[in-house]
Amino acid sequence: MKCIIGLGNPGPKFDKTRHNVGFMVIDELLRRQGWTLDKEKYKAQYTVERIGTEKILIMKPMTYMNLSGEAIRPLMEYYDLDIEDIVVVFDDLDLPPGKIRLRKKGGHGGHNGIRSTIDQLGTKEFPRLRFGIGRPSVPMPVPDYVLGKFQQDEEAVIQDSISYAADACEAWMEKSFNEVMNDFNQ
Template sequence: MHLIVGLGNPGDKYRNNRHNIGFLAVDAIARRHGFPAFREKYQGLISEGTIDGERVLLLKPQTFMNSSGDSVQKVAAFYKLGPADISVLYDEIDLAPGKTRVKVGGSAGGHNGIRSIDPQIGTNYRRVRLGVGHPGHKDLVMPHVLGDFSKAEQQAWLVPLLDAIAANAALIVKGDDNGLMNKLAIAVQGDGAERTQRPDTADPTRKKAPAQSHIRQARPAGPQAKVPDTGPMADMLKKLFGKKD
Protein backbone atom coordinates (compact mmCIF):
# COMPACT_ATOMS: atom_id res chain seq x y z
CA MET A 1 0.00 0.00 0.00
CA HIS A 2 1.14 3.53 -0.76
CA LEU A 3 -0.09 6.78 0.77
CA ILE A 4 -0.18 9.88 -1.43
CA VAL A 5 -0.72 13.07 0.57
CA GLY A 6 -1.64 16.42 -0.93
CA LEU A 7 -1.11 19.46 1.29
CA GLY A 8 -3.39 22.47 1.51
CA ASN A 9 -5.86 24.35 3.68
CA PRO A 10 -9.50 23.24 4.07
CA GLY A 11 -12.42 25.43 3.07
CA ASP A 12 -13.76 27.07 -0.07
CA LYS A 13 -11.87 30.32 0.51
CA TYR A 14 -8.57 28.47 0.05
CA ARG A 15 -9.67 26.06 -2.68
CA ASN A 16 -7.85 27.68 -5.61
CA ASN A 17 -4.87 29.03 -3.65
CA ARG A 18 -1.34 28.32 -4.82
CA HIS A 19 -0.76 26.83 -1.35
CA ASN A 20 -3.43 24.23 -2.20
CA ILE A 21 -1.80 22.77 -5.29
CA GLY A 22 -1.26 19.54 -3.33
CA PHE A 23 -5.02 19.20 -2.78
CA LEU A 24 -5.64 19.91 -6.47
CA ALA A 25 -3.12 17.25 -7.51
CA VAL A 26 -4.68 14.60 -5.28
CA ASP A 27 -8.14 15.48 -6.59
CA ALA A 28 -6.85 15.06 -10.15
CA ILE A 29 -5.43 11.62 -9.29
CA ALA A 30 -8.73 10.57 -7.70
CA ARG A 31 -10.73 11.58 -10.78
CA ARG A 32 -8.34 9.98 -13.24
CA HIS A 33 -8.21 6.62 -11.47
CA GLY A 34 -11.85 6.38 -10.39
CA PHE A 35 -11.33 6.60 -6.63
CA PRO A 36 -14.51 6.70 -4.51
CA ALA A 37 -15.67 9.89 -2.81
CA PHE A 38 -13.41 11.14 -0.04
CA ARG A 39 -14.60 10.46 3.50
CA GLU A 40 -13.72 12.24 6.73
CA LYS A 41 -11.32 10.25 8.87
CA TYR A 42 -7.99 10.67 10.67
CA GLN A 43 -8.41 14.46 10.71
CA GLY A 44 -8.46 14.46 6.95
CA LEU A 45 -10.31 13.49 3.80
CA ILE A 46 -9.26 10.04 2.63
CA SER A 47 -10.04 7.77 -0.31
CA GLU A 48 -8.76 4.29 -1.14
CA GLY A 49 -8.39 2.81 -4.62
CA THR A 50 -5.89 1.14 -6.93
CA ILE A 51 -3.32 2.45 -9.38
CA ASP A 52 -1.73 -0.11 -11.70
CA GLY A 53 -2.90 -2.88 -9.39
CA GLU A 54 -1.41 -1.32 -6.25
CA ARG A 55 -3.55 -0.28 -3.28
CA VAL A 56 -3.28 3.46 -2.82
CA LEU A 57 -4.60 5.85 -0.18
CA LEU A 58 -5.17 9.49 -1.07
CA LEU A 59 -5.17 11.94 1.84
CA LYS A 60 -5.97 15.64 2.17
CA PRO A 61 -5.31 16.70 5.80
CA GLN A 62 -8.03 18.98 7.15
CA THR A 63 -6.02 20.34 10.06
CA PHE A 64 -4.82 23.43 8.20
CA MET A 65 -1.33 23.45 6.75
CA ASN A 66 0.68 24.00 9.93
CA SER A 67 -0.68 20.83 11.57
CA SER A 68 -0.69 18.53 8.52
CA GLY A 69 1.54 16.03 10.31
CA ASP A 70 -1.20 15.15 12.80
CA SER A 71 -3.39 13.68 10.06
CA VAL A 72 -0.52 12.01 8.19
CA GLN A 73 0.74 10.35 11.37
CA LYS A 74 -2.69 8.94 12.21
CA VAL A 75 -3.07 7.36 8.77
CA ALA A 76 0.49 6.01 8.78
CA ALA A 77 0.02 4.47 12.23
CA PHE A 78 -3.34 2.85 11.44
CA TYR A 79 -2.15 1.29 8.18
CA LYS A 80 1.35 0.55 9.53
CA LEU A 81 3.06 2.57 6.80
CA GLY A 82 6.68 3.67 7.00
CA PRO A 83 8.21 6.76 5.37
CA ALA A 84 9.12 4.73 2.26
CA ASP A 85 5.39 4.09 1.71
CA ILE A 86 4.47 7.79 1.73
CA SER A 87 4.66 10.53 -0.91
CA VAL A 88 3.73 14.16 -0.19
CA LEU A 89 2.77 16.68 -2.89
CA TYR A 90 3.05 20.37 -2.02
CA ASP A 91 3.74 23.87 -3.29
CA GLU A 92 7.29 25.18 -3.63
CA ILE A 93 7.99 28.89 -4.01
CA ASP A 94 11.66 28.29 -4.77
CA LEU A 95 10.78 26.55 -8.04
CA ALA A 96 9.51 28.38 -11.10
CA PRO A 97 5.80 27.91 -11.90
CA GLY A 98 5.20 24.47 -13.38
CA LYS A 99 8.63 23.12 -12.51
CA THR A 100 8.86 20.03 -10.29
CA ARG A 101 11.44 18.31 -8.14
CA VAL A 102 11.05 14.84 -6.63
CA LYS A 103 13.33 13.32 -4.01
CA VAL A 104 13.30 11.17 -0.90
CA GLY A 105 14.30 12.92 2.31
CA GLY A 106 15.52 16.44 2.83
CA SER A 107 14.59 19.43 4.93
CA ALA A 108 11.34 21.34 5.30
CA GLY A 109 12.80 24.26 3.36
CA GLY A 110 10.57 26.72 5.19
CA HIS A 111 7.33 24.91 4.29
CA ASN A 112 5.14 24.71 7.39
CA GLY A 113 3.24 21.63 6.24
CA ILE A 114 6.46 19.67 5.76
CA ARG A 115 7.82 21.07 9.02
CA SER A 116 4.78 19.56 10.74
CA ILE A 117 5.14 16.16 9.05
CA ASP A 118 8.87 15.56 9.58
CA PRO A 119 8.84 15.07 13.38
CA GLN A 120 5.72 12.89 13.16
CA ILE A 121 6.87 10.24 10.65
CA GLY A 122 10.55 10.96 9.99
CA THR A 123 12.10 12.63 6.96
CA ASN A 124 12.69 9.76 4.53
CA TYR A 125 9.44 10.00 2.62
CA ARG A 126 9.06 11.10 -1.01
CA ARG A 127 8.62 14.84 -1.54
CA VAL A 128 7.01 15.99 -4.78
CA ARG A 129 7.64 19.73 -4.88
CA LEU A 130 5.40 21.62 -7.30
CA GLY A 131 6.71 25.04 -8.28
CA VAL A 132 4.41 28.04 -7.89
CA GLY A 133 7.10 30.70 -8.23
CA HIS A 134 8.44 33.35 -5.86
CA PRO A 135 6.78 36.78 -5.67
CA GLY A 136 10.15 38.53 -5.49
CA HIS A 137 10.29 39.61 -1.85
CA LYS A 138 9.82 37.73 1.41
CA ASP A 139 7.10 40.13 2.54
CA LEU A 140 5.00 39.08 -0.46
CA VAL A 141 5.30 35.33 0.08
CA MET A 142 2.19 34.92 2.28
CA PRO A 143 -0.22 36.81 -0.01
CA HIS A 144 1.33 35.00 -2.97
CA VAL A 145 0.79 31.45 -1.71
CA LEU A 146 -2.63 32.32 -0.28
CA GLY A 147 -3.64 33.96 -3.55
CA ASP A 148 -5.63 32.15 -6.23
CA PHE A 149 -4.14 30.85 -9.45
CA SER A 150 -4.97 33.23 -12.27
CA LYS A 151 -6.80 31.96 -15.34
CA ALA A 152 -3.63 32.54 -17.34
CA GLU A 153 -1.65 30.33 -14.94
CA GLN A 154 -4.31 27.65 -15.09
CA GLN A 155 -4.17 27.47 -18.86
CA ALA A 156 -0.43 27.97 -19.32
CA TRP A 157 0.86 25.30 -16.96
CA LEU A 158 -1.39 24.31 -14.04
CA VAL A 159 -3.98 22.21 -15.86
CA PRO A 160 -1.35 20.40 -17.98
CA LEU A 161 0.71 19.74 -14.84
CA LEU A 162 -2.21 18.36 -12.81
CA ASP A 163 -3.33 16.21 -15.72
CA ALA A 164 0.21 14.82 -16.09
CA ILE A 165 0.50 14.09 -12.36
CA ALA A 166 -2.75 12.12 -12.53
CA ALA A 167 -1.75 10.28 -15.70
CA ASN A 168 1.62 9.32 -14.23
CA ALA A 169 0.59 8.62 -10.64
CA ALA A 170 1.87 5.06 -11.04
CA LEU A 171 5.40 6.48 -11.19
CA ILE A 172 4.85 8.04 -7.75
CA VAL A 173 3.73 4.68 -6.36
CA LYS A 174 6.68 2.86 -7.99
CA GLY A 175 9.19 5.44 -6.81
CA ASP A 176 10.40 6.29 -10.32
CA ASP A 177 11.40 9.85 -9.45
CA ASN A 178 13.35 10.65 -12.61
CA GLY A 179 10.66 9.17 -14.82
CA LEU A 180 8.01 11.26 -13.08
CA MET A 181 10.00 14.49 -13.38
CA ASN A 182 10.60 13.84 -17.08
CA LYS A 183 6.92 13.19 -17.76
CA LEU A 184 5.83 16.32 -15.91
CA ALA A 185 8.43 18.49 -17.64
CA ILE A 186 7.29 17.27 -21.05
CA ALA A 187 3.65 17.94 -20.18
CA VAL A 188 4.28 21.52 -19.12
CA GLN A 189 6.62 22.08 -22.10
CA GLY A 190 8.40 24.94 -20.41
CA ASP A 191 5.34 27.24 -20.20
CA GLY A 192 5.86 29.51 -17.22
CA ALA A 193 9.06 27.72 -16.20
CA GLU A 194 12.61 28.95 -16.25
CA ARG A 195 15.42 26.98 -17.88
CA THR A 196 17.59 25.09 -15.42
CA GLN A 197 20.86 26.00 -17.12
CA ARG A 198 22.60 28.97 -15.54
CA PRO A 199 23.28 31.92 -17.87
CA ASP A 200 26.99 31.97 -17.06
CA THR A 201 27.43 28.30 -18.01
CA ALA A 202 25.20 28.30 -21.08
CA ASP A 203 27.64 30.45 -23.04
CA PRO A 204 31.34 30.40 -22.04
CA THR A 205 31.93 33.76 -23.74
CA ARG A 206 29.22 35.48 -21.73
CA LYS A 207 30.33 37.68 -18.85
CA LYS A 208 29.26 36.54 -15.43
CA ALA A 209 26.42 38.60 -13.97
CA PRO A 210 27.00 40.49 -10.71
CA ALA A 211 26.06 38.63 -7.55
CA GLN A 212 22.46 39.14 -6.43
CA SER A 213 20.58 38.78 -3.18
CA HIS A 214 19.18 35.34 -2.37
CA ILE A 215 15.75 37.01 -2.45
CA ARG A 216 14.57 36.98 -6.05
CA GLN A 217 13.61 40.23 -7.66
CA ALA A 218 10.06 40.50 -8.92
CA ARG A 219 9.76 40.53 -12.69
CA PRO A 220 7.07 42.32 -14.67
CA ALA A 221 4.45 39.89 -15.81
CA GLY A 222 4.10 39.24 -19.52
CA PRO A 223 0.82 39.51 -21.38
CA GLN A 224 -1.77 37.11 -20.08
CA ALA A 225 -2.92 34.33 -22.33
CA LYS A 226 -6.56 34.37 -23.34
CA VAL A 227 -8.50 31.64 -21.60
CA PRO A 228 -11.05 29.79 -23.75
CA ASP A 229 -14.72 30.00 -22.77
CA THR A 230 -15.67 26.79 -24.58
CA GLY A 231 -14.03 23.53 -25.57
CA PRO A 232 -12.06 20.81 -23.72
CA MET A 233 -9.72 23.23 -21.94
CA ALA A 234 -12.64 25.30 -20.64
CA ASP A 235 -14.37 22.15 -19.40
CA MET A 236 -11.20 21.06 -17.57
CA LEU A 237 -10.86 24.45 -15.87
CA LYS A 238 -14.49 24.36 -14.71
CA LYS A 239 -14.02 20.90 -13.18
CA LEU A 240 -10.89 21.95 -11.33
CA PHE A 241 -11.80 25.44 -10.21
CA GLY A 242 -15.50 25.96 -10.79
CA LYS A 243 -16.80 29.08 -12.48
CA LYS A 244 -15.16 31.55 -10.13
CA ASP A 245 -12.79 34.01 -11.87
Protein backbone atom coordinates (compact mmCIF):
# COMPACT_ATOMS: atom_id res chain seq x y z
CA MET A 1 0.00 0.00 0.00
CA LYS A 2 1.15 3.52 -0.80
CA CYS A 3 -0.10 6.62 1.04
CA ILE A 4 -0.29 10.21 -0.23
CA ILE A 5 -0.80 12.79 2.51
CA GLY A 6 -1.65 16.42 1.79
CA LEU A 7 -1.06 18.88 4.62
CA GLY A 8 -3.36 21.82 5.28
CA ASN A 9 -5.89 23.29 7.67
CA PRO A 10 -9.51 22.09 7.73
CA GLY A 11 -12.48 24.37 7.19
CA PRO A 12 -13.66 26.89 4.61
CA LYS A 13 -11.73 29.72 6.28
CA PHE A 14 -8.49 28.13 5.00
CA ASP A 15 -9.64 27.10 1.51
CA LYS A 16 -7.27 28.21 -1.23
CA THR A 17 -4.68 29.64 1.20
CA ARG A 18 -0.96 29.12 0.58
CA HIS A 19 -0.70 26.79 3.58
CA ASN A 20 -3.33 24.51 2.02
CA VAL A 21 -1.62 23.61 -1.25
CA GLY A 22 -1.18 20.07 0.10
CA PHE A 23 -4.97 19.80 0.37
CA MET A 24 -5.34 21.35 -3.11
CA VAL A 25 -3.06 18.70 -4.65
CA ILE A 26 -5.09 15.96 -2.92
CA ASP A 27 -8.34 17.54 -4.19
CA GLU A 28 -6.99 17.54 -7.76
CA LEU A 29 -5.89 13.92 -7.44
CA LEU A 30 -9.31 12.91 -6.08
CA ARG A 31 -11.09 14.84 -8.84
CA ARG A 32 -9.06 13.10 -11.57
CA GLN A 33 -9.63 9.63 -10.16
CA GLY A 34 -13.29 10.17 -9.27
CA TRP A 35 -12.55 9.31 -5.63
CA THR A 36 -13.82 10.92 -2.41
CA LEU A 37 -12.49 10.94 1.13
CA ASP A 38 -15.14 8.57 2.45
CA LYS A 39 -13.52 7.47 5.72
CA GLU A 40 -12.66 9.26 8.93
CA LYS A 41 -10.42 7.91 11.67
CA TYR A 42 -7.55 9.11 13.86
CA LYS A 43 -8.24 12.78 13.14
CA ALA A 44 -7.95 12.27 9.38
CA GLN A 45 -10.20 12.07 6.35
CA TYR A 46 -9.07 9.45 3.86
CA THR A 47 -9.93 6.85 1.28
CA VAL A 48 -8.39 3.56 0.26
CA GLU A 49 -8.54 2.82 -3.45
CA ARG A 50 -6.77 0.59 -5.94
CA ILE A 51 -4.66 1.33 -9.01
CA GLY A 52 -3.90 -1.96 -10.72
CA THR A 53 -2.60 -4.24 -7.98
CA GLU A 54 -1.51 -1.36 -5.70
CA LYS A 55 -3.68 -0.14 -2.83
CA ILE A 56 -3.56 3.64 -2.47
CA LEU A 57 -4.46 5.54 0.71
CA ILE A 58 -5.16 9.25 0.15
CA MET A 59 -5.28 11.33 3.31
CA LYS A 60 -5.87 14.81 4.74
CA PRO A 61 -5.09 15.32 8.43
CA MET A 62 -7.92 17.25 10.14
CA THR A 63 -5.78 18.30 13.10
CA TYR A 64 -4.75 21.70 11.79
CA MET A 65 -1.30 22.04 10.32
CA ASN A 66 0.76 22.22 13.51
CA LEU A 67 -0.47 18.80 14.72
CA SER A 68 -0.44 16.92 11.39
CA GLY A 69 1.74 14.11 12.73
CA GLU A 70 -0.95 13.22 15.28
CA ALA A 71 -3.16 12.07 12.40
CA ILE A 72 -0.42 10.58 10.22
CA ARG A 73 1.25 8.25 12.73
CA PRO A 74 -1.85 6.35 13.95
CA LEU A 75 -3.18 5.86 10.43
CA MET A 76 0.23 4.56 9.32
CA GLU A 77 0.21 2.15 12.27
CA TYR A 78 -3.37 1.04 11.58
CA TYR A 79 -2.54 0.20 7.95
CA ASP A 80 0.97 -1.08 8.83
CA LEU A 81 2.67 1.35 6.42
CA ASP A 82 6.43 1.64 6.23
CA ILE A 83 8.03 5.08 6.09
CA GLU A 84 9.00 4.64 2.43
CA ASP A 85 5.32 3.97 1.60
CA ILE A 86 4.24 7.56 2.24
CA VAL A 87 4.62 10.88 0.45
CA VAL A 88 3.78 14.08 2.31
CA VAL A 89 2.73 17.06 0.14
CA PHE A 90 3.16 20.51 1.72
CA ASP A 91 3.85 24.19 1.08
CA ASP A 92 7.41 25.53 1.15
CA LEU A 93 8.40 29.17 1.61
CA ASP A 94 11.92 28.51 0.31
CA LEU A 95 10.83 27.54 -3.21
CA PRO A 96 9.48 30.06 -5.73
CA PRO A 97 5.69 29.99 -6.20
CA GLY A 98 4.65 26.90 -8.12
CA LYS A 99 8.02 25.11 -8.13
CA ILE A 100 7.86 21.55 -6.83
CA ARG A 101 10.70 19.48 -5.43
CA LEU A 102 10.57 15.83 -4.40
CA ARG A 103 12.96 14.61 -1.71
CA LYS A 104 13.42 11.32 0.16
CA LYS A 105 14.23 13.05 3.45
CA GLY A 106 14.97 16.40 5.02
CA GLY A 107 14.46 18.66 8.00
CA HIS A 108 11.36 20.66 8.79
CA GLY A 109 12.73 23.98 7.52
CA GLY A 110 10.52 25.80 10.03
CA HIS A 111 7.35 24.14 8.72
CA ASN A 112 5.29 23.15 11.75
CA GLY A 113 3.30 20.46 9.95
CA ILE A 114 6.53 18.73 8.94
CA ARG A 115 7.98 19.31 12.41
CA SER A 116 4.95 17.54 13.91
CA THR A 117 5.28 14.70 11.40
CA ILE A 118 8.99 14.26 12.18
CA ASP A 119 8.25 14.30 15.92
CA GLN A 120 5.46 11.73 15.62
CA LEU A 121 7.26 9.40 13.20
CA GLY A 122 10.60 9.70 15.00
CA THR A 123 12.46 10.29 11.74
CA LYS A 124 12.99 12.91 9.07
CA GLU A 125 13.64 10.27 6.44
CA PHE A 126 10.27 10.12 4.70
CA PRO A 127 9.44 11.02 1.08
CA ARG A 128 7.95 14.44 0.51
CA LEU A 129 6.77 16.73 -2.23
CA ARG A 130 7.56 20.35 -1.44
CA PHE A 131 5.33 22.87 -3.21
CA GLY A 132 6.79 26.37 -3.53
CA ILE A 133 4.77 29.31 -2.27
CA GLY A 134 7.67 31.79 -2.15
CA ARG A 135 8.22 34.43 0.48
CA PRO A 136 6.24 37.65 0.87
CA SER A 137 7.39 40.50 -1.38
CA VAL A 138 6.61 43.02 1.38
CA PRO A 139 7.47 42.67 5.07
CA MET A 140 4.74 40.73 6.85
CA PRO A 141 4.55 38.02 9.51
CA VAL A 142 4.96 34.52 8.04
CA PRO A 143 1.66 33.27 9.55
CA ASP A 144 -0.24 36.07 7.81
CA TYR A 145 1.45 35.21 4.52
CA VAL A 146 0.92 31.44 4.58
CA LEU A 147 -2.69 31.83 5.73
CA GLY A 148 -3.33 34.33 2.94
CA LYS A 149 -4.67 33.52 -0.50
CA PHE A 150 -2.55 33.54 -3.64
CA GLN A 151 -2.39 36.81 -5.55
CA GLN A 152 -4.33 36.97 -8.80
CA ASP A 153 -1.10 37.07 -10.83
CA GLU A 154 0.08 33.85 -9.11
CA GLU A 155 -3.08 31.82 -9.70
CA ALA A 156 -2.28 30.50 -13.21
CA VAL A 157 1.17 29.20 -12.23
CA ILE A 158 -0.21 27.72 -9.00
CA GLN A 159 -3.00 25.89 -10.84
CA ASP A 160 -0.49 24.51 -13.37
CA SER A 161 1.76 23.38 -10.53
CA ILE A 162 -1.10 21.74 -8.62
CA SER A 163 -1.75 19.75 -11.77
CA TYR A 164 1.97 18.92 -12.12
CA ALA A 165 2.18 17.83 -8.47
CA ALA A 166 -0.89 15.62 -8.97
CA ASP A 167 0.84 14.14 -12.04
CA ALA A 168 3.82 13.28 -9.80
CA CYS A 169 1.52 11.66 -7.23
CA GLU A 170 -0.16 9.61 -9.94
CA ALA A 171 3.22 8.53 -11.29
CA TRP A 172 4.28 7.40 -7.79
CA MET A 173 1.23 5.16 -7.62
CA GLU A 174 2.90 3.02 -10.30
CA LYS A 175 6.64 3.79 -10.10
CA SER A 176 9.39 4.02 -7.51
CA PHE A 177 9.95 7.30 -5.71
CA ASN A 178 13.43 7.55 -7.28
CA GLU A 179 11.91 7.34 -10.76
CA VAL A 180 9.34 10.01 -9.89
CA MET A 181 12.06 12.29 -8.49
CA ASN A 182 14.07 11.90 -11.71
CA ASP A 183 11.03 12.59 -13.87
CA PHE A 184 9.45 15.47 -11.94
CA ASN A 185 12.08 17.50 -10.10
CA GLN A 186 12.22 20.81 -11.94
